[in-house]
Amino acid sequence: MRGWVTRRGAVAGLASAAAGAVVAPTQARAWGTPLDYAFEGPAPERDLGLAPPLACTPGTPAQTEGPFYTPKTPRRAILREPGTAGEPLAVQGLVLTPDCRPVAGAVIDIWHCDERGDYDNRGFRYRGHQFTDAAGAFRFETIRPVRYGGRTPHIHVKVQGEATRLLTTQVYFPDMGDANAGDVIYREELTMRLDRAGDGWRARFDFVLTPA
Ligand SMILES: [Fe+2]
Known part of the structure; x- marks a missing residue:
């Protein structure tokens, strides 16, 4: 075993809560529930053919966890449910350090509503986690939330690496102009790059994590 996210998250959370009292209390609260998965090193290479990092920033902005997080999700890449009427969506990207190096073996846990706008708060529909590969890459196959x-x-x-802080955030779609503009939580910096792909969509977002 190479360590537990929970332990590191708890330590980082305490340190930041102390710092946050002076600097950024809302940021500390936005981290939300610690992750609870064991790090086991990088996943097998995904060979996604991703372009180089889109942008390297001091760190991806955190956002509120919201009321619907469920811990201990299945480890998987395919969240799409059979027979769904939702539009197919692949979400992929890189997990990076602020100087643009890959964070290999980071855990990334996602959740979203279904094609009717409902969250599954009893089971794990449209919930799952995976680990980044040596290039820091991840990819989920799911549907577009509404x-x-x-x-x-x-x-x-x-998302969290073995030696990074936990990032809790939300990512958005660039083709939802009025809906984005009318949502007080929406942030342009958290908008994915989106392309048509086959009968669905392909989205890209790179997460930048700060050291623990
Ligand atoms: Fe939500």
């Missing part, structure tokens, strides 16, 4: 309750479509994400 609007619900005043929120523009979004995907919730928790």
Whole structure:
């Protein structure tokens, strides 16, 4: 075993809570529930043919976890449910350090609503986690979430490397202009790059994690 996310998350959370009292208390709260998966090193190479990092920043902005996070999700790449009417969506990208190096073996846990705007709060529909490969790459196959309750479509994400802080955030779609503009949580920096792919969509977002 190479360590538990929980332990590191708890330590980082305590350190940051102390710092946050002076600097950024809302940021500390936005981290939300710690992850609870064992690190086991990089996943097998995914060979996604991803372009180089889109942007390297000091760190991807955190956003609120919201009320619907469920821990201990299945480890998997395919979240799409058989027979769904949702539009197919592949979400892929890199997990990086602020100086643009890959974070290999990071855990990335995502959850979103279904094609009717409902979250599965009893089971694990449209919930899952995986580990990045040596290039820091991840890829989930799912569906496009829809609007619900005043929120523009979004995907919730928790991501953490063995030596990074936990990032809890949300990512958005660039083709939801009015819905994005009307959502007070929406942030342009958290908008995915989106292309048509086959009968569905392909989205790219790179996450930048700060050291623990
Ligand atoms: Fe949500």
